Amino acid sequence: MDATAAAKLLDHYQATARDLPWRRGERDPYRTWLSEVMLQQTTVATVTPRFRRFLERWPTVEALAAAKDEDILGEWAGLGYYARARNLIACARAVAERGSFPETESELRKLPGLGAYTAAAVAAIAFGEDAVPVDTNVERVVARVFGLANRADVPAAAKAWFPTGRHGDFAQALMDLGASLCRPKKPECGRCPLEADCRAAALGKPEAFPAPKVKKERPHRHGVAWWIRRGDEVWLVRRPAEGLLGGMAALPGGEWDEAPAMVNALAIHRHGFTHFTLDLHVVPRVEPPPGEGWWQPLGELDRAGLPTLYRRAVEAALKSEREPRLAD
Structure with missing residues (x-):
């Protein structure tokens, strides 16, 4: 050249x-x-x-x-x-x-x-x-x-x-x-x-140029996040230091796997990670699970440091709570 x-x-x-x-x-x-x-x-x-x-x-x-x-x-x-x-x-x-x-x-x-x-x-x-x-x-x-x-x-x-x-x-x-x-x-x-x-x-x-990369199909997983309200506060935890979203604030919940979550979800947020996609099922719960956490005011969620996955899940849950229920 x-x-x-x-x-x-x-x-x-x-x-x-x-x-x-x-x-x-x-x-x-x-x-x-x-x-x-x-x-x-x-x-x-x-x-x-x-x-x-x-x-x-x-x-x-x-x-x-x-x-x-x-x-x-x-x-x-x-x-x-x-x-x-x-x-x-x-x-x-x-x-x-x-x-x-x-x-x-x-x-x-x-x-x-x-x-x-x-x-x-x-x-x-x-x-x-x-x-x-x-x-x-x-x-x-x-x-x-x-x-x-x-x-x-x-x-x-x-x-x-x-x-x-x-x-x-x-x-x-x-x-x-x-x-x-x-x-x-x-x-x-x-x-x-x-x-x-x-x-x-x-x-x-x-x-x-350059030749396009061959896209691989990403596997799909499911997970449950507990939605625990106390008035105008929601219960948050911190994820384990190691692993995906390590150390970040989050809704409490279990591991994610490929088996569908058989739960009655308040909301479901679909999220794309680099190597897989995830359906996070937000499920109401009365009491916080065992372990450390804190009550976060809903009006101060922007100060909690939630990653996009959990911020969108919270938004979906709040929206679902606001929507009128159809009569049985």
């Missing part, structure tokens, strides 16, 4: 770069790391206000490391993929203990929860190392420019294309291009600075 293509993209980025809060001021590894963790499988529009809230509460990695687990998990509620929040806590404490973020991709990989992409992104963007972060947007742009159907071929092509000494800027330029013009569907090739250099555009079928 001609080096002028990279230069054109960098010029385009300088003129059109998105104004994102984690890009402002001096490059800060804490801001870079926090934003990259939040942005995993979550949109910029969703992350931006939550990122600002995190910085307001915990402006440094040391402040985050000193925070209570439940406070961080509660602030994370609604962002999804909650293992990221637990990794965030572990990583913040590891960085605080060592005194600072390591400055190389190889050392960053040793931190809890930092995979190949995040380590490369922090190394390139925050520390200027010639690391090659490949997220979904970078993968799509590189695959189209080089005409690569096989996603496995993208990292090597990207590594050869990234201009020495500019890996951080170039990665962000590719991310912005993938988010704005080189979208998965209906890319705006006519406005793209790389149109003349793009093999997929020359072939007239940019959407064919």
Whole structure:
């Protein structure tokens, strides 16, 4: 690939770069790391206000490391993929203990929860190392420019294309291009600075690159969540620290399995996880089950830190309670 293509993209980025809060001021590894963790499988529009809230509460990695687990998990509620929040806590404490973020991709990989992409992104963007972060947007742009159907071929092509000494800027330029013009569907090739250099555009079928992933059918599970009211309060518990939604606030209930729940539910909320779908049956109960929990005012549910699954289940239960019953 001609080096002028990279230069054109960098010029385009300088003129059109998105104004994102984690890009402002001096490059800060804490801001870079926090934003990259939040942005995993979550949109910029969703992350931006939550990122600002995190910085307001915990402006440094040391402040985050000193925070209570439940406070961080509660602030994370609604962002999804909650293992990221637990990794965030572990990583913040590891960085605080060592005194600072390591400055190389190889050392960053040793931190809890930092995979190949995040380590490369922090190394390139925050520390200027010639690391090659490949997220979904970078993968799509590189695959189209080089005409690569096989996603496995993208990292090597990207590594050869990234201009020495500019890996951080170039990665962000590719991310912005993938988010704005080189979208998965209906890319705006006519406005793209790389149109003349793009093999997929020359072939007239940019959407064919990279080849779509084969979707696997997800299994379906059922679960029961107890709906326990006391006036204008509802009984909540905290899920076990390990496992799905670990440490998050929740309605009490048992394990989820593939057998249908034979219960008289007040409401049923269907939820999609990465590897399975779930029907959560919300069932009225008079007394709290054994174990620790607390009465949460319904008017302050937004402060409980409920993940989306349980927030939607609560909303479904409240709606069902408000609906008039048909006469027998």
